[in-house]
Amino acid sequence: MYYVYLLRCKDNSLYCGQTNNIEKRIMDHNDPKNKTTKYTRGRRPVLLAYLERVRTLVEALKKEREIKKLTKEEKEILVQCFKKRSK
DSSP, X not given: OEEEEEEEOTTSOEXXXXXXXXXXXXXXXXXXXXXXXXXXXXXXXXXXXXXXXXXXXXXXXXXXXXXXXXXXXXXXXXXXXXXXXXX
16 A cells, blocks of 8 residues: 655645655654655654555556646645545
């Protein structure tokens, strides 16, 4: 199982990524010692704003590319839909 996610950063920006271990990846993004999270490094803390499960890495990479092409407003709509589904 793979996950495509959006993180809400401290500056209200949204970061999109994919992983096969969502808990570890969010911890990485919030870890000040982690050097692999370049974008979120100066924007901590981050919170999970959107999550989508897919079966394969190929699907995850495709979905990540699709989301990254969206405008900020379109990404915010995804976040709102995710919040409604999560309740």
